[in-house]
Amino acid sequence: MRVGLITPDAGHPLLAATAALLAPEHEVRVLDPEAGAAAAAGARADVYLLKARTPSALALARELERRGAPVLNSAAATGRCQDRTGMAELARRAGLPFAATRTFGSLAEAGASEQPAWPVVVKSRHSRKHDLVARVDGPAGLRELAAAGWEREPVVVQPFTPNSGWDHKLWVIGDRVFTGLRQSELATGPEEPGRFPGRLPGGVDELALRVGAVFALDVYGVDVITTADGDPLIVDVNAFPGVRGQAGAPEALAALALRRAR
Known part of the structure; x- marks a missing residue:
């Protein structure tokens, strides 16, 4: 071959x-x-x-x-994972537990809108390396991001969900699910190395496979946090991640x- x-x-x-x-x-x-x-x-x-x-x-x-x-x-499936607005709409239409997502053309537009309760998470609408992912605790935080050079960035805004500070990293290759824990980009305190637990929280592996079916992906990653109620919440999907350090990948x-x- x-x-x-x-x-x-x-x-x-x-x-x-x-x-x-x-x-x-x-x-x-x-x-x-x-x-x-x-x-x-x-x-x-x-x-x-x-x-x-x-x-x-x-x-x-x-x-x-x-x-x-x-x-x-496929090119289409890869493209679907680059637009966080479309990603959220597709996931929520399919009944996946995906973070509620609002889209704005710029940080100024987001600041002028009626915001939900602070804090929120602000991300670049278009997923790429070194994009914007930040917790914002109020209007002043939006102004600080704009002053830092993100003023014209199209963004999505999601409610901040209290969690452990660790993201479940789920990597799927075909029907194989691999897992790790990574300190959230939004976590405070000293950075800690990733962890590679041998077991998944109940039902999360099935959830990861459902994502692949909805997005028509073969090799992909799913970022999941656990809410205060113990429920999984998807915060990102990416096509063909690195899957580093996973035996059998x-x-x-x-x-x-x-x-x-x-």
């Missing part, structure tokens, strides 16, 4: 380990995601892994799909790629 990697970093630990597993019997090729749709002309793989989210990478993935090649995740990804290639 021929497996294509659409990535700017073929040395990423998950991809490198997966490629090493495949290499003895299969051919692994790396495609430059910034080459865009033009790179599809010479591409000849049975399945592609889309580990990039730029417009050029999505254009390449769409062209490969148009030519009949399976891409994990490269094996699961290699097996998924070969299943789809066949």
Whole structure:
């Protein structure tokens, strides 16, 4: 089989380990995601892994799909995870326990609206590296973010839900669910290293698989917090995360790629 990697970093630990597993019997090729749709002309793989989210990478993935090649995740599914407004609407329509989300064209627009009870969580509408994720305790906090350079950023605003200060990180590859705990970006106090519990809270693994079905994702991450009532609340979904430090993840990804290639 021929497996294509659409990535700017073929040395990423998950991809490198997966490629090493495949290499003895299969051919692994790396495609430059910034080459865009033009790179599809010479591409000849049975399945592609889309580990990039730029417009050029999505254009390449769409062209490969148009030519009949399976891409994990699809360009459409990857795009759905980049717009937090659409993400929340889709999740809540499907009955998933997703944080209530309001959308504003800028921080000034958010500040001028009738706000729910403070504090709130403010995030960039468009998910990307180094985007805005902040707890805001009142109007002055919005002004501080604007002064810090986020004044024109389209944002979503969610109620702040009191929790343990730790996010359940759920990573799914096909039907395999991996888990970890990461200190929340909103937590106060000294930063602590992530944890990798062997067991999941009851029902959270099934919840993670439901997310994949709703968003049509094959490889994805789900961030979940536990509310004061003990209920899970989804706060983010992302396509093809790093899944670092998870034993069995490269094996699961290699097996998924070969299943789809066949």
